[in-house]
Every structure is written in C-alpha cells, then in structure tokens.
Amino acid sequence: MNADADADADTGTDAAPAPAPRTGAHELRLLAVWTLTRAVLLLCVFRVIVTPGPDVTSDVTFIYQGWFEVLRTGTFPLDDVTWQYPPAAALAVLGPGLLPFLSYPAAFFLLSFVADAVVTGLLLYAGGRPGRTLRGVWVWTAGVALLGPTAYARYDLMVTALAVAALLAGARRARAAGALAGFGALVKVWPV
Template sequence: MNRLRVTSGPVHALAALWLTTRGLMLWLLVHDSTPLLGGGSVTREVSQLYFRWYGVLAHGSFPTHDTLWQYPPAAGAVLLAPGLLPWLTYFQAFVVLTLAMDALVTAALTRTGTRPGRSLLGAALWTGGLPLLLHLPLARYDVQVTALAVLSLLALGRSPRAGGVYAALGALVKVWPALVLLGTPRGRSTRGAWGWALAAGAASLGFFAVSFDHPLSFVREQGGRGVQIESLGGTALNLARHAGWPGGARYQYGAVELVGPQVRAAATASLTLTAVCFALLVLWRVRARRWSEATPCDAALCAVLLFTVTSRVISPQYMIWLVGLAAVCLTSRHTSQRPVAALVLVATALSTLVFPMHYGDVIDATWSGCLLMLARNLILAAAAVVSFTRLWRAARPESKSVHTTEPRPASHCLPERALNLS
C-alpha cells in the first residue's frame, strides 16, 4: 500500500504530461502547413507516399521498381494497418495507431519503472523527449518499430524467447531492432533469444512470401542509396561547398542527397566505419565478463548509436529510435548510459531545428544550416564514443586479479549464472 502511494503520484504526473504533450503534437500536426513547421513536408509522407504504397500492398504485392521502397516485408503490415479503421481517412487512422503505439511504450516503461529497484526516469524521458521532434513522430512509422525494440528489451529479463520474437518482428519492419539482442547474457538467455528470433523471423518471412508478391524487392533499392545531406559525410561535403567543392544537393531515393566528386568516397568511408563499429561490438561481446540487468539495454543503445552515426543516412526520425532505447536504459538504476541519454536529448532538439525548421538552409549549405548540422552530428558522435567507452568499462572486472568469466558478484552487477533471466 505504501509503495502504491509513493508511485501513484509520479505515474499520474506522467499521464498528465503524456496527454498534454501529445495534444500539442496533434495541434502542430494540424498546422503542419505553416512554413516554420516545414510547409506540409512532414505530413506529406503519410498522406501521399504511405497511402500510395497502401494501395499496392492491398492488392497483394510489394512495390516493385520503386526507388523509394527500401523497407523489409513487415513494414507492409504497418502500412496496411490503417485499413483496420475504415471509418477514418488513411492519414487519420495512421496517426491514431501511432499514438496507440506511443501510449503502449509509455505504459510499458511506466510499469517497469514502478517495480522494486527500477526507475521511472525511462518513462519520463520517452514522454518528454519524443515531443522534442514536434509532430514528426506522428507522421512516420518509427514509433511502431521502436515500440517493438522497447518491448523486446523489457521482455528479455523475464522471457528471452519473447524478447527474441519482438526483436525479429522489429527487424522485419526496419532491420535495426536486430541489434537489441547484442547484449543478451551468454548461455541459455542468448540461445533462447537468438533461437526464437531466428525462428520467428523465418516464419514471418515465409508468411509474407506466401501472401505477397516480390517480398524482397526492397533489397535492390537499398543498394542505390547515396550520402544523405544530414549524415556525417554529407555534413563534411556540405561544408566543403564553402571551400569550392563543385557538388550540390539533389532529391533522390526519398531523401536529399549530395552529388558530385568525392561522394562515392564518402559513402565508402561510411560503410567502412560501420564495419569497424561492428567489429568493436563483437570484440566487446567476446571480452565482456560482467552482466547486469542494464547490460542488454546499454548494449542496444550503444550499437544503434554507432550504426546511426556511421550511416550514410541520418534522418531526423532516427532520433525516435535513440530516445526509445535511452528510455529503456534509464528504467534501470544500474545503467552506464545516463550521460548518453542526456546527449541524445540535446541531439534530438537540434534535429528539430534542422528539420523541419531550417531544412532549406541545410540544403542550400548556408553557414547557419551547416553549423546546425555539424553541431547535431558532433553531439551524436560524442554520444556514440561515450556510450561505447562506458559499456566497455561496465563489462570489465573491477579487479585486475579477476580473470574468470564469472567474477565475484557485486551489489549491482552479477555474473551470468546469478541472473535469473530464463
């Protein structure tokens, strides 16, 4: 009874904050045509692009020969879902379902945060951090895929199998949720999570292969993507325009990309850095000796940060992923990622200044646009470095004299066999 009285106040405050901020996001969505909010560019993706794909998917086929279709098969299920609410327009139904998934994430984080030894900071970060992107989260399906990643991480401690299934479904919507399984403790937990993820992924792929034509058409279009203007490489090339670089910006493959000399080299550098980051993450997993309840969440945030920073595409909606994963980390009092969560929030706010508020300046490579983009990306890069450094240190034994893979238990960090994760 005492615990209920202690937690009911913060929970009610979170509910009030969610209702207030989501109401404001809906108001901004209605006024999307305002020039400062992008002049309609935010909502256009749902009302035109997603709706067009819905028409193709409803006839039993994935879009083919469409350079904008670059998503795995389960993305089709998300885009078809608004059809479940036929009394609403496609756009209205999409927003309603997105808000429902947002509420589900908030409820899951809140429920976890009210458990003994846990924290409501995660729910607070998600509730207050998502509106930093204004109305953008309501007009992209990244809230849905983030929800699957969040549910996967929250389920891993009690049921690795369920965590694996959620991760597989998320990966079939937008690939990156496969990374959330990186930090599962060695042994039974990893076998359960990874095994069920593979099984669920194979079964889902089989379903889409039987139910739709051309389920793998997205693979061909992914390979053609270049260097988006908001990526690290794009920022460097945009700054180079002030030093006489002859290239420029062009809309292609569903994004504003840079074209001209050295673009291919920038793309190759991004892919190389991604490979290096993958190798570092594998090295971390091989050498890690300590797992706490926070390790899977911390590793997931670190992995997605590293892959985001080195990507050829860093769209503003990618920040939804990072806010969600940072929120899961903060549900644990033993997370190593608190400074990273703060940096993610700052980068999220700057992303809004970039798009939709000053995107024209970024495209035109004005000094203000370049500096905004540079600040956002440098903060993301710093967050990635801090995240990996803290993850590495947290997984190493406290004493150099300890050489076993199962070190002496500490109050906040237990060896794998001491964790009840099965």
Template sequence: MRIVRNTHIGARLRGPAGVVLAWAVTRAVLMLFVFRAVPFPGQFVLNDVHDVYQQWYPVLRSGSFPSEDVTWQYPPGAAAVLMAPVVLPFLSYVNAFFVLALLTDAAVTVMLLVYGRGRARPAAGAWVWVVGVTVAGPVVFARYDVMVTAVGMLALLELRRRPRVAGLLAGVGTMLKVWPLLVLTGTPRGRPTRRAWSWGVGTAAVVGVAFAVAMPGAFSFLTFQRDRGTEVESLGAMVFHVARHLGWHGQPAMHYGSVEFLGRHVHMVSWAALALSVLALCWLVVWRLRARTFSDATPYDAAFTALLVFTTTSRVISPQYMVWLIGIGAVCRMMPGSVLRLPVRLTLVATFFTTLEFPVFFSHVAASDKWGVLLLTIRNGLLVAASVIACRRLWASTVHSPVLQPLQRRARGAGETPPSLITTR
C-alpha cells in the same frame, strides 16, 4: 505541514501521475500540429503519410510490393504496418495512421510504467519517452518508426526474463526495419544468448520467406538501400556542408526518398560512412569477446550503445531515427546500475536540435548557410559525444570490472538496488 504537503504533491507529479498528465498535455499539442489545426514551423513534416504511405497502400493491398518505386526501402514486414489503418475503416487512411501512431505512443508509455513498478524510480523510463517524443515533434506520428520502436522496446524489456520471447519480438522487428535485432547485442552469455539469437534469426527468416512467397518483390528494398548516398543531415555530410563554402560545386537534391548531396567525391564519403559502421560492428564483436562482468543493466546498456553507434555512423540520419534512440534509451534509463545516463541525456538534447534542423530550419541546412551548419554541427557533435561516452562506459563496466564498485556505491546513495554481477571466465 504545508512544506510536507507540497513535497508530497511534487513527488506525485514526478511519478506515474505526472507522466500521465504530461503525456496528455503534450500529445494534445502534438495532435494539433499533426491534424493541421496549428501550423508547425518550418518544412511540412507529414508528407510521407500523405504522399508516400497512402500511395503504397493500394499496391500493398493488391498483394505486391512497390518494387518499382526507389523510395521503397523497407523490409517486407513493413507492409503489415502500412496496411494497419484498414482496422479503422471509418477514418481516412491518413487520419487512421495518425490515430494508430498515437495509440502506439500511449501503449509505450503504459508499458514503461508497468515495467517500472517496484523500482526506486518507477517513472524514470516513462519520463525519458514522454520528454523525448515531445521534443522530437510531430514527425514521430508521421512515420511508422514509433511502431517499430515499440516492438524493439518490448523485446528488450523481455530479454532477461524470457529470452525466447525477446528473440521472437526482435526477429519480427527486424522484418519491420532491421535495427531491432541490435537489442540482442548484450544478451547474457550461455543459454539466454543461444535462445534469444536462435529465435530472433529464425523468426526473421520465417517471416521473410513467408512474405517472399506471398508477395512479389519482398526484398527489392535491398537494391534501393544499397544505392543510397550521403544524406544532408548525416555525419558524413558535414564534409560537403563545409566544402560548399570552399568552392565545391555539388548540390543537395531529392534522391532515393531523402535530400542527399550529389556531386564529386560523394561516393567516397558514403563508403567511408559504411567503413565506420563496419568498424563499429568490429568494436561490438571485440567488446562481446572481451567482456567478463555482466550486471543486470548490461544487456540494456549494450543495446543502446549498439543502436547509438550505428545511427551516428549511418549515411542517413533522418529525424525519425531519434525515436529509436529515445525508446531504447528510456528502457536503459529504467535499469538501476545503468552506466549510460549521460549518453541518454545527450541523446534527448540531440533530439531537440534535430527538430530545429528538420523541419524548423531545414531550408538553412539545405543551403549550407552558417546557421544550418551550426545546428548540424551541434546535433551531430552530441551524437558523436554520446557514442564515445557510451562505448567507453560500456567497456569499462564490463571489461574492467573494478569500475562497477563506484557505480554500485552511487546506486546505493541514490536509493537504488545495486546491480547483481555475473562474471564469466
């Protein structure tokens, strides 16, 4: 009887009740860091809200964008999020922003639990989110990426049932931070694709035009994004971290809002990173043209793969970018038949090492010493490995459909409903 009771308690803790308990405990700890009741180790991570967002706030409220500030590198829809603390007038701007970020985090957790109902493992996606945000640390609440991620996740969750709604949400997300349009990468062929993409592109265009008419400088961010270089945490930066030990005389410095390498050959490496992103785009187009077998999980696997490869090849891999991957990975993990469980797990581990390299040991990263280079090598190596595995598994599960047979057998063995197949000719 005691064994049965303990098993029952363990099952409850692994389910929604355990998610809620874990969320409450971990977020209480994170809020202690965010509100500075307890110092978080390493470099201070809340500067953006204190020194950047708060300075932009009066400019945005006046009806214009901070188009003379090179650190303004966001699509025009970001203005709505950065002005959102006005809904809590009884708090300071900084505290209101943190509260809104926490409420968004709570809403995402509830959303994952609601959409997970009726599945074999209803809390699987929520656990990925709760654990991922925990290991990402207080940076999650010190950037507006958690709000953008919530919009992208909801778009992906609505993709199969209501492609028009998914497209609308993806379009709104695109005007917040561009990447949410990637959630439409794996839309089922035919009418769902036409509806989702037409609504996505149309919504982004309407929102963009509206901001351009209403507020001067809506698209000034494009110039500042174009001129960015190679950030010290990116994959391309590994070349210069090693080169500094071999006599290269470049240095890291604050440039366009982040710490980037400045010196000889940086421009060339930045272009190489852009070329890798273009190759990633070409691979996704080829995959889309060659894919023949779409399961229920394919749209979610494709969205996570697309976001993962573009994040990995980017000239900039800021810590908050991991929030995007955690969110889309959580949705992907909810789906029975997903072939990307390992890449999602690798992303969670990469998030932990991201927190170590920034902010905990960022001084070592900026100095390119052995400890800093080791941390970056592990983190970026995990992202590369996750990208390669995700691409191979997505290709194998859709272009070479026989691979789905053992996946279906594993799904049955795990007590999950095997994915239905849609074959296009």
C-alpha cells in the same frame, strides 16, 4: 517503547526505515505531461496547429497512402524507388486499413499515437516496480515531444513499441524477447 524498538535495543542494531509508499503523484504528473504533449502532437499532425517549416505529414498522405493502395493489391511497390523497406514494413503501412472509417492519414496518426501510448505504458509499468525509476518514461515523454509531429508521421514508433517490448520481456522471457526483436528487425532493418 514498542516491540520493534525493544528488539532493536536488544540486538544493538537500528531498524532500516521502511521505504515510503508511492503516492502516485509523480505518475500523475508524468501522465499529465504526456497527455498535454500528445494532444499538441495530434493537433499538429491533424493541422489544427500549423507548425513552421515543411509539412512533415505529407509523407503519410502521399507516399505511405500510395504504398497502401499498391500493397492492398497483394504486391509490393516494386517500381517505386522510395520503397526501400523490408517486406514486413508492409504491415505498418497496411495497418491504417484496420480503421476503414477514418481517412488513411488519420488512421496512421491514430496508430502512431497508440504505439506511443503502448511504449509509455510499458515503461511506466517497468519503472513503477519496486526498486525501479520512472526516468526512462520521462525521457520517452520528453523525447517524443521534442521530435514534434515527425514522430507521428513515420512508422518508427510502431517499430519502437516492438523493441521496447522485446527489451522488457528479455529479463524474464528470453524466447518472447527474441521473437519480438526478430519481428522488429523484419519490420525495419533492411537488408538483414
């Protein structure tokens, strides 16, 4: 017998089994599914794979890009009845300008992909901590995939990244959570 078993025999208690170390296989499966589904989404928004139904990416090409042209002059698209967003939404519409070497739609889709990756990373980090589960990241991975190309053809993933960061920061950093939630509201909620 070893010393631990002797101590348990002396006290009359059974030692609780140590938690099994995480092998990473579950995380690898998750990342493989995420990578595969996101590759398909990117192929769809870049029209390599043509999905049935209307082209959901046309809003980026025609509406968002038109707003981008107006916003970069320093004004809002005041004469456009489709602009019904709060002023901070301009940041998401102007974001593709940070990648001038890409076309507006390509830059927008890439930024949506990055926002998706950020949310996935945040959920993976939170779910991988001791006593936590990866169910949330699985739901995110499946949910965005089920939304199809629409997920990357709207700026909602960028706002969602702010919301998820706010929720995860809330447990330890209330001020950061409040700031992130407030900024997310300024980007999406109208009128506040």
